[in-house]
Amino acid sequence: MRQFFVFVRKEFYHIFRDRRTLLILFGMPVVQIILFGFAITNEIKGARIAVLDQSRDYYSTRLTGRLTASGYFAVDQYLQNNHELEAAFRAGQIKMAIVIPGNFGENFFHHRSAPVQLLADAGDPNTATTLLNYATAIIGNYQQELNDQMKLPLRINATVTMLYNPAQKSVFMFVPGVMTLILLLVSAMMTSITITREKELGTMEILLVSPLPPFMIIFGKVMPYILLAFINALVILAMGTGIFGMPVKGSLVLLLAECVLFVLTALSLGILISTVTSTQQTAMMASMMGLMMPTVLLSGFIFPVESMPRPLALLTNIMPAKWFIIILKDIMLKGAGLKDVWLPTLVLAGMTLFFLGISIRNFKIRLS
Amino acid sequence: MRTILFLLQKEFLQIFRSRAMLRIILIVPVVQLLLLSYAANYEIKNIAIDVIDQDLSPWSRQLVNKLTASGYFRLHRQTFNTKDAWNDIATDRADLILVIPPHFERDLVKDDEAQLQLLVNAINGSKAGIAYGYAASIIRDFNQQVRLSWLALDKRNGPPVIPITYSNWYNERLDYKVFMVPGILVVLVTMIGAFLSGMNIVKEKEIGTIEQLNVTPIRKYQFILGKLIPFWVVAIFELAFGLLIGTLVFRLPIVGNIALVFLFAAVYLWVMLGMGLLISTFTDTQQQAMFIAWFFVIIFMLMSGLFTPVESMPHWAQVITWFNPIAYFVKVIRMVMLKGSGWEHIRTYLYIMLAFALVMNSIAILNYRKRA
Numbered sequence: 038m039r040q041f042f043v044f045v046r047k048e049f050y051h052i053f054r055d056r057r058t059l060l061i062l063f064g065m066p067v068v069q070i071i072l073f074g075f076a077i078t079n080e081i082k083g084a085r086i087a088v089l090d091q092s093r094d095y096y097s098t099r100l101t102g103r104l105t106a107s108g109y110f111a112v113d114q115y116l117q118n119n120h121e122l123e124a125a126f127r128a129g130q131i132k133m134a135i136v137i138p139g140n141f142g143e144n145f146f147h148h149r150s151a152p153v154q155l156l157a158d159a160g161d162p163n164t165a166t167t168l169l170n171y172a173t174a175i176i177g178n179y180q181q182e183l184n185d186q187m188k189l190p191l192r193i194n195a196t197v198t199m200l201y202n203p204a205q206k207s208v209f210m211f212v213p214g215v216m217t218l219i220l221l222l223v224s225a226m227m228t229s230i231t232i233t234r235e236k237e238l239g240t241m242e243i244l245l246v247s248p249l250p251p252f253m254i255i256f257g258k259v260m261p262y263i264l265l266a267f268i269n270a271l272v273i274l275a276m277g278t279g280i281f282g283m284p285v286k287g288s289l290v291l292l293l294a295e296c297v298l299f300v301l302t303a304l305s306l307g308i309l310i311s312t313v314t315s316t317q318q319t320a321m322m323a324s325m326m327g328l329m330m331p332t333v334l335l336s337g338f339i340f341p342v343e344s345m346p347r348p349l350a351l352l353t354n355i356m357p358a359k360w361f362i363i364i365l366k367d368i369m370l371k372g373a374g375l376k377d378v379w380l381p382t383l384v385l386a387g388m389t390l391f392f393l394g395i396s397i398r399n400f401k402i403r404l405s
Numbered sequence: 406m407r408t409i410l411f412l413l414q415k416e417f418l419q420i421f422r423s424r425a426m427l428r429i430i431l432i433v434p435v436v437q438l439l440l441l442s443y444a445a446n447y448e449i450k451n452i453a454i455d456v457i458d459q460d461l462s463p464w465s466r467q468l469v470n471k472l473t474a475s476g477y478f479r480l481h482r483q484t485f486n487t488k489d490a491w492n493d494i495a496t497d498r499a500d501l502i503l504v505i506p507p508h509f510e511r512d513l514v515k516d517d518e519a520q521l522q523l524l525v526n527a528i529n530g531s532k533a534g535i536a537y538g539y540a541a542s543i544i545r546d547f548n549q550q551v552r553l554s555w556l557a558l559d560k561r562n563g564p565p566v567i568p569i570t571y572s573n574w575y576n577e578r579l580d581y582k583v584f585m586v587p588g589i590l591v592v593l594v595t596m597i598g599a600f601l602s603g604m605n606i607v608k609e610k611e612i613g614t615i616e617q618l619n620v621t622p623i624r625k626y627q628f629i630l631g632k633l634i635p636f637w638v639v640a641i642f643e644l645a646f647g648l649l650i651g652t653l654v655f656r657l658p659i660v661g662n663i664a665l666v667f668l669f670a671a672v673y674l675w676v677m678l679g680m681g682l683l684i685s686t687f688t689d690t691q692q693q694a695m696f697i698a699w700f701f702v703i704i705f706m707l708m709s710g711l712f713t714p715v716e717s718m719p720h721w722a723q724v725i726t727w728f729n730p731i732a733y734f735v736k737v738i739r740m741v742m743l744k745g746s747g748w749e750h751i752r753t754y755l756y757i758m759l760a761f762a763l764v765m766n767s768i769a770i771l772n773y774r775k776r777a
Contacts, residue, residue, distance in 0.1 A: 057688070061696040072704060076722035079531045079713045126574060127746050129736065132716070149565040159573035160743040162581050164714050167531065169571055170538040177545055180567045191555060192518045193548045197537050199527035200494060210529045226699070230692045238611070317691040318604050319425040322433075325596060325699070330437055330589075334444045339712050341532060343451065349444050370528055371495060 040249055044257040051231075052261055062227070066219045066269050067276065073215045074281050077339075078207040081167055085113035087125045087134040096142035096183070100153070103179050104135070109171045126158055133157045133168045145183065201370050208281045213365040214338030216273045217358045220296075221303045221332055224266040226324045228259055228307030233320040236311075251400055259304050263297075266304065270296040277369075286372030295368065295382065299361045302385050305392035306357065312399040332358045360384045408623055412631025416605075420635060430639060434593050434647050441589055442582045442655060452536045453481040455490040455499040462510035468547050472503070477539045494526050501525050501536050513551070575660075575743045582655045587738040588711040590647040595731055597640040598674045599702050600695070603681030606632055607694040610685075625773060633678045640674050641667070660745035669737050669751065672758045676730045679765030686772040705731040730761055 052059060086104070090097050104110045113131050116122060125131050136154040138144075145151035155172055157165035202209045232255070235241040244254050274296070277283040285292060307324070314320040334340060335349070336358035342350055353359050360381035367373035375382070420426050454472065458465050473480045481499045484490055493499035504522035513519035523540055527533035549566070576583050609615040618628060644667070651657035681698065688694040708722065709715075709731040715723060726732045733754045740746035 055690075055693075057693050058690075058696065061693065061700065065696065065700050069700070069704065072722070072725075073707055076708050076718045076725075077713050078717050080717050081714075082717060084716055127740070127744050128750055129740050129744070129746060145565050145567065150568060151565070152568045152570065154570050154572070156572050156574055158744075159576035159579055160584060160739055161714060162573075162576060162579040162584055164716075165573055165576075166579065167535065169573075170535055173542060173569055174538055176567055176569060177542065180565075184564050190517050191513055191548070191552045193513065193521060193544060193551075194518065195521040195523055195541060195544050197523040197525060197541075199525050199530075199533055199537075202527040202530055202533070207530045210531075222699070222703075226695070230695065234690075234692065314425060316423075316425070316608075317695070318601070318608065319423075319429065321600070321604065321691070321695045322425075322429045322596075325600070329703070330441055330592065333707075333712070334441045340444060341529065345444050349440065352440070353444075366528060373495075377496075 041253050041257055044249060044253070045260045048258055048261045052265070062223065062265060063269065063272070066223065066273055069219055070212075070215055070273055070276050071280065074208060074212055074277075077211045077215065079163065079167070080207050081109050081164065081171065083111040084109060084132045084164070084168055085130055086110050087114050087116050087122070087131045088112055089116040089119070089122065089134060089136045091139040092137055092141040094140070094142045096145060096151075097137045100137065100141070100176065100179055101135070103175055104172065107171070107175055109168070109175075122156065126156075131158070132161075132164060133172065135172070209283065209366075209370060211338070212277050212281050212283055213362050213369065214336065214358075216270075216277055216365065217299070217336065217361045218329075218332055218338065219273060220266065220270055220299060221306075221358055221361075222324070222329060223269060224262065224300055224303035225307040225310065225328055226321065227262050227266070228304050229310035229314070229320040229324055230317050231262070232258055232308065232311035233314055233317050237316050252397065255308060255396070255400065259308065262304055262307075263300060266300040267297060270300060283369055285369050287368035287374060291375055291378075292365075292368050295361070295364050295378070295385075298382065298385050298389070299357070299364075302357045302361075302389045302392070305389045305396065308396045309392045309399075312396045312401075331356060335359070336362055338362060354384075357385060357388050408627050409631055409634075412623065412627060413634055416631060416635040420639065430597075430643065431646075434643055435650060437593065438586065438589055438647060438650050439654065442585050451479045452477055452501060452539070453493075453499045454478045455481050455493050455502045456483045456505070457485065457487060457490055457502060458483060458505045459485065459507040460505050460509035464510045464513065464551060465505045468505070468544070469503075471547050472540065472543055475539065475543055477536075477543075494524065497526070499526070500532070501540065503540070514555070583657060583743065584739070586651045586655055586657050587742050588735050590644060590651065591709075591711070591731060591734050591738060592706060593647055594640045594644050594670060594674065595677055595702060595706070595734075597636055597643055598677030599681050600698050601639075601681070602633055602636045602678045603683075603685040603688075603694050603698055604691050605636070606682065606685040607688055607691050611690055625770070629682065629770065629773065633675075633682065636681075637671075637674050637678060640677075641670065644670050657742070659742050661741035661747065663741075665741050665748065665751060666738055669734065669741075669755055669758065672755060672762055673730060673734045675762040676758060676765055679762060679769050683765060683769035683772065686769055686774075702731075705729050708732070709735045711735050730758065733758060 088101050090101060101112065105112055114125060116125060116134070122134055125134065134156040136156065138152065141151050153176060155169055157169050159165040235244060245251070249257070274292070278285060310320055310323050310327070314323055332338065335353045336356045337353065338358065342353050342359070345353065363381045364378050367378050456469050458469060469480070469483070472478045482489065482493060490499065490502045494502060502524040504524070506520055506522070509519050521544065523537060525533045525537050552564070573579055609618065648663070652659065680701065684694050684697050688697060708718070708726055709729055710726070711731070715726055715732060718726070737751050737754050740750060
């Protein structure tokens with residue numbers, strides 16, 4: 038046991054003496070969570086639109102005014118005729134165009150129908166759908182308002198309550214994802230690199246001939262990173278609540294315990310990567326390609342799992358990040374207790390054991 | 406010139422002899438494109454809805470039918486028990502609850518006014534907004550329908566309306582793959598450019614072989630070119646390979662001139678390679694180099710408009726994207742491939758890229774010392 042602690046101490050020296058890496062390890066998550074927390078959002082604000090208003094009467098001008106007053110849209114340019122539409126889209130500045138045919142007001146009040154056309158740049162389908170939705174709602178309200186001058190019969194008033202997130206802040210959606218992503222990558226990459234580094238530099242051989250059993254070597258290498266990653270998790274949590282106003286409705290102890298569990302999962306994943314790669318370069322590429330993109334895309338971090346085709350939706354189940362995001366959201370936003378999150382917890386624990394099991398089987402104590 | 410050729414030969418040999426590298430270069434892009442393009446889908450349909458219909462009148466049933474028939478909503482549960490419905494929301498089984506109060510129909514006829522309540526799970530704010538938008542417009546339609554039928558009016562003497570027609574340009578079927586595939590290509594190319602080049606140089610430092618290179622008569626620029634060109638070639642190859650898969654598997658439309666994409670990529674890669682080189686000049690270990698490169702690339706990537714629109718960012722973050730090479734490439738590749746934008750539209754971006762490449766590489770070369 039004493040040997041083991043000496044070994045762990047050696048690892049700590051390694052880490053603390055490399056100031057630059059240490060700075061990166063702690064500075065990086067802080068900068069990233071601030072940047073992403075504010076910048077990754079799909080709330081639409083001030084989307085640039087082009088207006089082709091062929092009537093230019095009082096009512097059509099007010100309609101445009103309504104769109105910009107909502108804050109969702111900002112008029113980028115007024116077009117004169119249909120031919121300019123294509124060019125405006127191609128220059129890449131505008132996201133949507135609204136075409137109001139001539140005699141808008143007259144059509145509305147006398148012919149009882151004044152059509153309007155919305156053209157969206159569906160090169161980005163997400164934004165296009167959202168913009169069309171907003172515009173439709175605004176025009177609908179405007180229509181109601183014009184009608185109110187003559188008091189409509191049979192009105193259905195729908196009141197809406199947005200649960201858990203009344204302001205519909207996308208922060209609540211993205212911050213748990215950002216926290217997970219950073220924690221996973223830092224932990225998994227750190228371990229995979231530190232172990233392959235010994236291999237690449239040849240010092241692994243020295244460790245292997247030492248009296249420490251291989252299991253202890255791995256465990257000793259990972260020990261310091263458990264601590265570092267946990268500190269990272271604390272920092273990230275503190276920032277999530279402090280800066281972005283994420284509530285912690287559930288138990289803080291449970292939340293921290295889940296963080297430790299996830300850190301362990303990520304580290305064991307890192308160990309697994311290190312057993313199947315031999316150089317830092319491949320270990321890094323494997324962590325990047327194998328972890329980063331799938332985590333961003335398949336964990337439900339940005340793209341909802343429900344919209345994925347079935348096989349992929351099933352595949353998301355093997356992403357540790359997905360389960361941790363569920364746990365975070367449930368505990369922080371909904372105030373869930375262990376009886377609500379036992380399933381994801383169990384899955385994460387199972388994954389950790391599985392990764393460790395495979396790594397131990399794969400770990401070669403002999404030289405090639 | 407001959408020296409560079411030899412250096413290139415050495416580098417290519419090193420790349421091709423490493424099985425893992427080959428695997429990364431050839432297999433990873435295929436897997437990523439195939440898997441991830443299907444995953445990146447924001448489309449919102451099948452919104453699970455719980456209905457608490459306490460009225461059970463013909464009109465309230467009509468409304469429920471209209472909602473479920475719209476294709477956006479899937480009826481998850483119809484119940485009188487409010488608790489059940491709340492429980493569904495808490496466990497994510499339902500996204501939305503519609504409460505139709507008792508005497509809905511009676512109120513509507515007698516008081517000319519009736520209330521409905523919608524409860525939306527808003528953890529995903531934008532999804533909640535869209536779900537509510539769909540529901541509200543269906544309710545509005547229903548209202549109009551009820552009004553016309555009850556008052557026995559037809560369209561001509563009913564209240565006036567503003568009918569809206571839509572068209573989705575450049576991607577009529579709202580196919581998300583068309584949007585994502587070009588972006589994922591950018592990511593692939595970037596990873597090769599920014600990571601492999603820098604790490605390759607640091608590797609020589611770490612293993613100590615750089616000293617051997619330093620004592621040879623190889624000139625500084627020859628060494629740097631010898632290190633960068635192979636990855637430039639590999640990355641361009643990746644782009645072509647990815648485009649091929651994109652067009653074959655996803656029927657990715659290429660509206661504009663594909664040569665423009667390659668031209669832009671060629672310049673863009675020098676920016677990324679320069680960045681890798683710059684990082685390699687002030688790091689000693691691959692771990693450091695990798696973390697720094699990763700730090701910048703993930704920031705560049707997530708803030709590039711690849712996944713979430715740049716326009717949604719706060720203004721200060723948009724200013725940061727002016728210095729984000731990935732943002733330019735994502736924008737240009739989408740403009741050219743989806744909208745057919747031409748030289749005159751992307752020209753400015755290309756000049757910006759050239760400036761970046763120059764600055765980045767000059768700093769890196771000035772910083773590079775042929776000393777241990």
